[in-house]
Amino acid sequence: TFSISMLSIIFSFPTPIIFALMVNEVGNKAYKKTVQTISYMPHFISMVVVCGMISDFCRTDGLFNDIRMLFGVQERVSLLSEANLFYTIFIGSGIWQGIGWSSIIYLATLSSIDPSLYDAAYMDGAGRFQRIWHVTLPGIVPIISIQLIMRLGNVLSVGFEKIILLYNPMTYEKADVISSYVYRYGLQQANYSYGAAVGMFNSLINITCLVIVNKVMRKLTESSLW
Numbered sequence: 467t468f469s470i471s472m473l474s475i476i477f478s479f480p481t482p483i484i485f486a487l488m489v490n491e492v493g494n495k496a497y498k499k500t501v502q503t504i505s506y507m508p509h510f511i512s513m514v515v516v517c518g519m520i521s522d523f524c525r526t527d528g529l530f531n532d533i534r535m536l537f538g539v540q541e542r543v544s545l546l547s548e549a550n551l552f553y554t555i556f557i558g559s560g561i562w563q564g565i566g567w568s569s570i571i572y573l574a575t576l577s578s579i580d581p582s583l584y585d586a587a588y589m590d591g592a593g594r595f596q597r598i599w600h601v602t603l604p605g606i607v608p609i610i611s612i613q614l615i616m617r618l619g620n621v622l623s624v625g626f627e628k629i630i631l632l633y634n635p636m637t638y639e640k641a642d643v644i645s646s647y648v649y650r651y652g653l654q655q656a657n658y659s660y661g662a663a664v665g666m667f668n669s670l671i672n673i674t675c676l677v678i679v680n681k682v683m684r685k686l687t688e689s690s691l692w
Contacts, residue, residue: 467643470556471621477557479617481565483610486572487598502573505566517631520559521546546632549640556632556641571613572606579605611689619676622668644668
C-alpha cells in the first residue's frame with residue numbers, strides 16, 4: 467500500500483502541475499481549449515471500462531505486446547500476470563485518467579495571477595522559463611502545498627476498486643493493498659471485526675500523517691489546512 471501510494475505521489479502528483487504550466491503557456495485559445503477538453507475526457511470514463519481497456523491492452527495479443535514486439539521483444543506475455551509490471555500499469559493508467567481533471571484547480575489558480583507581474587518580469591529581461599520560475603510557480607505554491615498535504619494525509623488510502631479489477635493471485639505480492647485485503651478477509655470471508663480493526667488502524671495512520679505533514683508544510687511554505 468505504501469509503495470503504490472508513494473510512487474503515485476512521486477509520479478502522479480507533479481504531472482497535473484506540469485501539464486497546467488504547459489497549457490498556461492499556450493497562446494492559441496482555440497488550441498488551448500481543445501487540449502483541455504480532450505485531457506478531461508478520461509476522467510469521465512467508468513473505472514470498470516478503464517480497467518477493461520487496460521486488461522485488453524495487456525493481453526498476450528493486446529496493443530502493449532504489439533508495441534513491445536516493435537521494439538524487438540520476442541516473447542508475448544500477459545502483462546497483468548507480471549507482478550513487477552503492476553506498479554507501472556497502475557500508476558501510468560492513473561496519470562492518463564487524472565492528469566487533465568487534476569490540473570483544473572492549478573489552471574484556475576494560474577488565471578488569478580496578476581498579469582502585471584509577468585509584464586514587470588519581462589521588462590526586467592526575464593525569459594519564459596524565468597517568468598515561470600519566479601512568477602508562475604510562486605503564485606501556485608499555496609495550492610500545491612494544500613493539495614500535497616491532503617494527498618500525504620491519505621498515504622495509506624489506495625482505492626480498492628481499480629486494484630480489485632486488475633489484480634490476480636499472481637500479482638498479490640505487489641498489488642494487494644490494505645483496502646483490498648480488508649475486502650477479501652473482512653467481507654468475502656465474513657470476518658467483519660478483523661476487517662473493521664484493520665480499517666480503523668489505516669484511518670489512524672492517515673490522521674497522524676495528516677497532522678504531521680500539515681505542521682511541516684506550515685513551517686516550510688506558510689500554507690496549511692489549519
